[in-house]
Amino acid sequence: MELDKDLVFNVLSRATSRIFLNREVLRPDYIPDELPHREAQIEELAQILSPLLRGERPNNVFIYGLTGTGKTAVTKYVLKKVSEYVVKLSAPKFLYSYVNCRHEDTTYRVLASLASSLGVKVPFTGISTAEVYSRIKRALEDYGGVFIVVLDEVDFLVKRVGDDLLYKLTRINDELVRAKVAVIGITNDIKFMERLDPRVRSSLGEVEIVFPPYDAIQLTDILRDRASKAFRDGVIDDSVIQYCASIAAKEHGDARRALDLLRVAGEIAERSGCGSVTVEHVRKARVKIERDMVTEVIRTMPYHGKVVLLTIALAGGKFNSTGELYIRYRELCEVLRTEAVTQRRISDIVSELEMLGIISARIVSRGRYGKTRYIVLSVEPSTVLNALAGEPRLGWIVKNAGDR
DNA sequence: CGTCCACAGGAATGACGGGCGG
């Protein structure tokens, strides 16, 4: 079969890549052996966790920093090192569980994830959260050591289901005799703490660590370090690395973005048969990353979310207010012969699109003329239209609009 | 300096689909 041939070809050509030595080190979830410019945070976190070597419960930690500032990498790095150390010293028992709350954004799923890292199997659905909770407690008591719960992007969880679970987790120690639980909460939302119940805030924020964004020089450092491991010698010029760093520096010092850019640029170079990665490949990578992001957003959006996106794209990507957007959305619904949802719902969809980074929706107050959101598409309208063209029930609109 | 617009966004609720324990 043709497809099989391609798969084999791909695997083999990757193994003999002219570009990559080790592509893995550019992946977002890769944890490097060294984290340049994060020494202070590593030390701090290690310090905070050190009581567990004596079998004591470390303080709960709250970690704040913008996306791509190394929060997750540092946390995973330190926990990994601590585990290794604990094993080597046969120190008191220590387990941890890493949960990404963007993915596991319900109480049930977080608990299910915790349960599974304690070796307790729970079904996807079907039993109550209370039941999962008590199974976890039982497992913890059987285990009888220190258990660290890492809740990455914890703001997602709280936004969806409130801080009940956080409250329970920070209080679970009162119900435990043998085991001890500490929570590490990670977020990039600066206003997150304000929304918490004061009791949760004080216990989660026993200690706080702040991750400042990287500047262009630091980003260049990081990229150089990774590029030297990822690419073959002479494949990538330092100027290309600096170009990636400068793009990422403009986007709030996001190292993940910079690494993505580098990896995708490398993949494009490789596929086009070039022997080196150029600035032009980086530009193409930027476009590709954007296109993939849009495709992914559209894939996961409910139907009316897609209609809203289409409304915005057809209008050229800008709306002065949610109200205006809503009017145009209703018109589009009529053309589509679809029942429109309420403006309240559209408001939520707009928030969702904003969180996913496909639009920006700044709140503006126009005094006497009310308060609303100023909505701007963050990507090219044509990118959205292209991505929607294949969509059932509304792709035809895109084609008709293109005819004009 | 108070009013009042045009919403933001919280809370409660429900319909519906899907999965599990008993």
Place this chain on the structure above:
DNA sequence: CCGCCCGTCATTCCTGTGGACG
């Protein structure tokens, strides 16, 4: 197979609010 539970999408009702206008 039933009853319970969960997640998702949506509605209804609601309180809160920055700042131009009068």
